[in-house]
Amino acid sequence: MGTHRRLGGYRLLGEIGRGSTAVVHLAMDAQGREVAVKELCPELVGVPEAVGRLAREMSAQARVNSAYVASLLDGRVTAERPYVVMQYVPGCPLGDLVSAYGPFAGERLGRFARRLALALADVHDAGVLHRDVAPGNVIVLGDRPTLIDFGIAHEAGMEQITRRGMVVGTPAYLAPELIEGERATPASDVFSWAATVAFAATGRPPFGRGSLHGVCFRILRGEVDLEGVPEPVAGLVRRALRRDPAARPTARWLAGALAQRAGGITGGDRGRAA
Secondary structure, three states: OOOOOEEOOEEEEEEEEEOOOEEEEEEEOOOOOEEEEEEEOHHHOOOHHHHHHHHHHHHHHHHOOOOOEOOEEEEEOOOOOOEEEEEOOOOEEHHHHHHHHOOOOHHHHHHHHHHHHHHHHHHHHOOEEOOOOOHHHEEEEOOEEEEOOOOOOEEOOOOOOOOOOOOOOOHHHOOHHHHOOOOOOHHHHHHHHHHHHHHHHHOOOOOOOOOHHHHHHHHHHOOOOOOOOOOOHHHHHHHHOOOOHHHOOOHHHHHHHHHHHOOOOOOOOHHHOO
16 A cells, blocks of 8 residues: 655645646645645746745735635645645535536525635735635535635735736636736625625526637626526625626625625624624
Protein backbone atom coordinates (compact mmCIF):
# COMPACT_ATOMS: atom_id res chain seq x y z
CA MET A 1 0.00 0.00 0.00
CA GLY A 2 3.02 2.30 -0.17
CA THR A 3 2.25 3.66 -3.62
CA HIS A 4 0.77 6.98 -2.46
CA ARG A 5 2.80 10.05 -3.30
CA ARG A 6 3.71 12.60 -0.68
CA LEU A 7 3.80 16.36 -0.88
CA GLY A 8 5.29 18.17 2.08
CA GLY A 9 3.96 16.34 5.12
CA TYR A 10 0.86 15.11 3.29
CA ARG A 11 0.03 11.72 1.81
CA LEU A 12 -1.84 12.12 -1.48
CA LEU A 13 -4.75 9.69 -1.69
CA GLY A 14 -6.29 10.57 -5.06
CA GLU A 15 -7.15 13.37 -7.45
CA ILE A 16 -10.47 15.13 -6.76
CA GLY A 17 -10.20 18.09 -9.09
CA ARG A 18 -8.17 19.50 -11.96
CA GLY A 19 -8.02 22.91 -13.56
CA SER A 20 -5.82 24.62 -16.11
CA THR A 21 -3.14 25.53 -13.56
CA ALA A 22 -3.45 23.10 -10.65
CA VAL A 23 -4.50 19.66 -9.49
CA VAL A 24 -6.44 19.14 -6.24
CA HIS A 25 -5.74 15.95 -4.29
CA LEU A 26 -7.55 14.35 -1.40
CA ALA A 27 -4.75 13.85 1.13
CA MET A 28 -4.07 12.86 4.71
CA ASP A 29 -2.10 14.86 7.24
CA ALA A 30 0.15 13.54 10.01
CA GLN A 31 -2.82 13.36 12.40
CA GLY A 32 -4.81 11.19 9.98
CA ARG A 33 -7.22 13.96 8.96
CA GLU A 34 -8.45 14.31 5.39
CA VAL A 35 -7.40 17.57 3.71
CA ALA A 36 -7.42 18.98 0.18
CA VAL A 37 -4.00 19.73 -1.33
CA LYS A 38 -3.86 21.99 -4.38
CA GLU A 39 -0.64 21.41 -6.33
CA LEU A 40 0.57 23.67 -9.13
CA CYS A 41 0.85 21.80 -12.44
CA PRO A 42 4.50 20.73 -13.05
CA GLU A 43 4.82 22.74 -16.27
CA LEU A 44 3.97 25.96 -14.36
CA VAL A 45 6.35 25.51 -11.42
CA GLY A 46 8.97 27.74 -13.04
CA VAL A 47 6.48 30.38 -14.21
CA PRO A 48 6.57 33.38 -11.83
CA GLU A 49 3.05 34.52 -12.77
CA ALA A 50 1.55 31.11 -11.90
CA VAL A 51 3.44 30.87 -8.61
CA GLY A 52 2.43 34.44 -7.79
CA ARG A 53 -1.22 33.62 -8.44
CA LEU A 54 -1.02 30.67 -6.06
CA ALA A 55 0.59 32.93 -3.44
CA ARG A 56 -2.22 35.48 -3.83
CA GLU A 57 -4.81 32.73 -3.46
CA MET A 58 -3.15 31.56 -0.26
CA SER A 59 -2.94 35.10 1.10
CA ALA A 60 -6.59 35.88 0.34
CA GLN A 61 -7.95 32.63 1.75
CA ALA A 62 -5.83 32.96 4.91
CA ARG A 63 -7.69 36.17 5.79
CA VAL A 64 -11.15 34.60 5.74
CA ASN A 65 -12.66 32.95 8.81
CA SER A 66 -16.14 31.59 8.17
CA ALA A 67 -18.23 28.55 8.95
CA TYR A 68 -19.25 28.55 5.28
CA VAL A 69 -15.86 28.98 3.59
CA ALA A 70 -13.17 26.31 3.22
CA SER A 71 -10.30 27.15 5.60
CA LEU A 72 -6.67 27.48 4.58
CA LEU A 73 -4.53 25.11 6.66
CA ASP A 74 -1.01 25.23 5.23
CA GLY A 75 0.97 25.84 2.08
CA ARG A 76 4.43 26.28 0.58
CA VAL A 77 4.54 28.35 -2.59
CA THR A 78 8.35 28.41 -2.54
CA ALA A 79 8.66 24.60 -2.41
CA GLU A 80 10.02 22.60 -5.32
CA ARG A 81 6.39 21.60 -5.95
CA PRO A 82 4.31 24.62 -4.81
CA TYR A 83 1.08 23.72 -3.01
CA VAL A 84 -1.62 24.96 -0.65
CA VAL A 85 -3.53 22.86 1.86
CA MET A 86 -7.20 23.49 2.56
CA GLN A 87 -9.96 22.03 4.66
CA TYR A 88 -11.48 19.06 2.83
CA VAL A 89 -15.17 19.78 2.34
CA PRO A 90 -17.37 16.69 1.98
CA GLY A 91 -20.41 17.00 -0.23
CA CYS A 92 -21.20 17.67 -3.87
CA PRO A 93 -20.75 20.73 -6.11
CA LEU A 94 -24.04 22.59 -6.39
CA GLY A 95 -24.13 22.18 -10.17
CA ASP A 96 -23.78 18.40 -9.97
CA LEU A 97 -26.27 18.11 -7.11
CA VAL A 98 -29.00 20.09 -8.86
CA SER A 99 -28.38 18.23 -12.14
CA ALA A 100 -28.78 14.87 -10.39
CA TYR A 101 -31.62 15.61 -7.94
CA GLY A 102 -33.35 18.75 -9.16
CA PRO A 103 -33.59 22.29 -7.79
CA PHE A 104 -33.88 23.34 -4.16
CA ALA A 105 -37.25 24.44 -2.80
CA GLY A 106 -38.95 25.79 0.30
CA GLU A 107 -36.99 26.11 3.52
CA ARG A 108 -34.02 24.32 2.03
CA LEU A 109 -33.63 27.02 -0.62
CA GLY A 110 -33.97 29.77 1.97
CA ARG A 111 -31.34 28.25 4.25
CA PHE A 112 -28.99 27.66 1.33
CA ALA A 113 -29.35 31.25 0.07
CA ARG A 114 -28.83 32.72 3.51
CA ARG A 115 -25.78 30.63 4.34
CA LEU A 116 -24.17 31.40 1.00
CA ALA A 117 -24.79 35.10 1.68
CA LEU A 118 -23.13 34.68 5.09
CA ALA A 119 -20.13 33.03 3.41
CA LEU A 120 -19.78 35.99 1.08
CA ALA A 121 -20.28 38.50 3.89
CA ASP A 122 -17.43 36.89 5.83
CA VAL A 123 -15.21 37.01 2.71
CA HIS A 124 -15.97 40.71 2.22
CA ASP A 125 -15.51 41.52 5.91
CA ALA A 126 -12.00 40.08 5.58
CA GLY A 127 -11.24 42.54 2.78
CA VAL A 128 -11.30 39.87 0.07
CA LEU A 129 -13.21 39.56 -3.22
CA HIS A 130 -13.94 35.98 -4.35
CA ARG A 131 -14.63 36.85 -8.02
CA ASP A 132 -15.90 33.38 -9.00
CA VAL A 133 -19.06 32.61 -7.02
CA ALA A 134 -20.75 29.97 -9.19
CA PRO A 135 -22.35 26.52 -8.83
CA GLY A 136 -19.01 24.79 -9.44
CA ASN A 137 -17.40 26.58 -6.48
CA VAL A 138 -20.11 25.85 -3.90
CA ILE A 139 -19.94 22.45 -2.21
CA VAL A 140 -23.23 21.35 -0.62
CA LEU A 141 -23.83 18.84 2.13
CA GLY A 142 -27.52 18.72 3.02
CA ASP A 143 -28.48 22.38 2.67
CA ARG A 144 -25.16 23.65 4.02
CA PRO A 145 -23.05 25.37 1.37
CA THR A 146 -19.29 25.85 1.60
CA LEU A 147 -17.60 28.34 -0.72
CA ILE A 148 -14.34 27.03 -2.19
CA ASP A 149 -11.65 27.99 -4.73
CA PHE A 150 -10.00 31.34 -4.16
CA GLY A 151 -7.92 30.87 -7.32
CA ILE A 152 -8.85 34.27 -8.75
CA ALA A 153 -9.73 35.99 -5.48
CA HIS A 154 -8.23 39.38 -4.73
CA GLU A 155 -7.58 41.31 -1.58
CA ALA A 156 -9.50 44.55 -1.83
CA GLY A 157 -7.29 47.44 -2.90
CA MET A 158 -4.82 45.27 -4.82
CA GLU A 159 -4.29 46.00 -8.49
CA GLN A 160 -6.69 43.99 -10.64
CA ILE A 161 -5.37 43.02 -14.02
CA THR A 162 -8.62 42.91 -15.97
CA ARG A 163 -9.37 44.50 -19.31
CA ARG A 164 -12.31 44.62 -21.70
CA GLY A 165 -12.68 41.34 -23.55
CA MET A 166 -10.85 39.32 -20.89
CA VAL A 167 -13.39 37.25 -18.97
CA VAL A 168 -12.17 36.18 -15.51
CA GLY A 169 -14.55 33.86 -13.68
CA THR A 170 -17.49 31.68 -14.71
CA PRO A 171 -19.16 33.65 -17.54
CA ALA A 172 -22.80 32.74 -16.90
CA TYR A 173 -22.55 34.09 -13.32
CA LEU A 174 -20.46 37.23 -13.92
CA ALA A 175 -21.64 40.73 -13.10
CA PRO A 176 -22.09 42.99 -16.14
CA GLU A 177 -19.42 45.44 -15.00
CA LEU A 178 -16.82 42.66 -15.08
CA ILE A 179 -17.80 41.72 -18.64
CA GLU A 180 -17.21 45.38 -19.52
CA GLY A 181 -13.72 45.28 -17.99
CA GLU A 182 -14.48 47.29 -14.85
CA ARG A 183 -12.95 46.56 -11.44
CA ALA A 184 -14.45 43.86 -9.27
CA THR A 185 -16.14 45.01 -6.05
CA PRO A 186 -18.14 43.27 -3.32
CA ALA A 187 -21.22 44.14 -5.40
CA SER A 188 -19.85 42.00 -8.25
CA ASP A 189 -19.74 38.99 -5.92
CA VAL A 190 -23.31 39.80 -4.77
CA PHE A 191 -24.50 39.63 -8.40
CA SER A 192 -22.85 36.21 -8.74
CA TRP A 193 -24.49 35.11 -5.47
CA ALA A 194 -27.89 35.99 -6.92
CA ALA A 195 -27.25 34.15 -10.17
CA THR A 196 -26.08 31.09 -8.23
CA VAL A 197 -29.14 31.13 -5.95
CA ALA A 198 -31.38 31.42 -9.02
CA PHE A 199 -29.69 28.33 -10.46
CA ALA A 200 -30.23 26.46 -7.19
CA ALA A 201 -33.93 27.34 -7.31
CA THR A 202 -34.56 26.46 -10.98
CA GLY A 203 -31.77 24.24 -12.26
CA ARG A 204 -31.16 26.81 -15.04
CA PRO A 205 -28.46 29.46 -15.43
CA PRO A 206 -30.54 32.65 -15.10
CA PHE A 207 -29.05 34.20 -18.24
CA GLY A 208 -29.43 31.07 -20.32
CA ARG A 209 -27.03 28.68 -21.98
CA GLY A 210 -25.28 28.71 -25.32
CA SER A 211 -22.43 30.76 -26.67
CA LEU A 212 -20.26 32.94 -24.44
CA HIS A 213 -21.20 35.94 -26.57
CA GLY A 214 -24.92 35.25 -26.20
CA VAL A 215 -24.77 34.75 -22.43
CA CYS A 216 -22.70 37.91 -21.93
CA PHE A 217 -25.09 39.87 -24.16
CA ARG A 218 -28.08 38.80 -22.04
CA ILE A 219 -26.24 39.70 -18.82
CA LEU A 220 -25.43 43.16 -20.19
CA ARG A 221 -29.06 43.64 -21.31
CA GLY A 222 -30.46 42.35 -18.01
CA GLU A 223 -32.41 39.59 -19.79
CA VAL A 224 -32.82 37.32 -16.77
CA ASP A 225 -35.06 34.28 -16.36
CA LEU A 226 -36.26 33.96 -12.76
CA GLU A 227 -39.39 31.93 -13.46
CA GLY A 228 -39.76 29.36 -10.71
CA VAL A 229 -37.75 31.24 -8.07
CA PRO A 230 -40.15 31.55 -5.10
CA GLU A 231 -40.70 34.59 -2.91
CA PRO A 232 -39.17 35.99 -0.77
CA VAL A 233 -35.97 34.72 -2.39
CA ALA A 234 -36.94 36.01 -5.84
CA GLY A 235 -37.31 39.61 -4.67
CA LEU A 236 -33.90 39.58 -3.02
CA VAL A 237 -32.30 37.96 -6.07
CA ARG A 238 -33.78 40.71 -8.27
CA ARG A 239 -32.28 43.40 -6.03
CA ALA A 240 -28.89 41.69 -6.12
CA LEU A 241 -29.01 41.45 -9.95
CA ARG A 242 -29.48 45.20 -10.46
CA ARG A 243 -27.42 46.58 -13.33
CA ASP A 244 -25.91 49.34 -11.19
CA PRO A 245 -23.47 47.84 -8.65
CA ALA A 246 -24.18 50.70 -6.23
CA ALA A 247 -27.88 49.71 -6.14
CA ARG A 248 -27.22 46.13 -5.00
CA PRO A 249 -27.50 45.26 -1.31
CA THR A 250 -24.55 43.89 0.61
CA ALA A 251 -24.17 40.20 1.30
CA ARG A 252 -24.62 40.82 5.04
CA TRP A 253 -27.88 42.70 4.38
CA LEU A 254 -29.14 39.87 2.20
CA ALA A 255 -28.41 37.32 4.93
CA GLY A 256 -30.34 39.40 7.42
CA ALA A 257 -33.25 39.93 5.04
CA LEU A 258 -33.52 36.20 4.40
CA ALA A 259 -33.55 35.55 8.15
CA GLN A 260 -36.35 38.08 8.69
CA ARG A 261 -38.54 37.26 5.72
CA ALA A 262 -38.44 33.51 5.39
CA GLY A 263 -39.81 32.57 8.77
CA GLY A 264 -38.48 29.23 10.15
CA ILE A 265 -35.34 29.10 8.02
CA THR A 266 -33.01 30.61 10.58
CA GLY A 267 -31.81 27.32 12.05
CA GLY A 268 -28.82 27.92 14.29
CA ASP A 269 -27.27 30.71 12.23
CA ARG A 270 -28.59 33.85 13.95
CA GLY A 271 -25.20 34.96 15.22
CA ARG A 272 -23.85 36.49 12.01
CA ALA A 273 -27.03 37.81 10.44
CA ALA A 274 -26.90 41.48 11.34
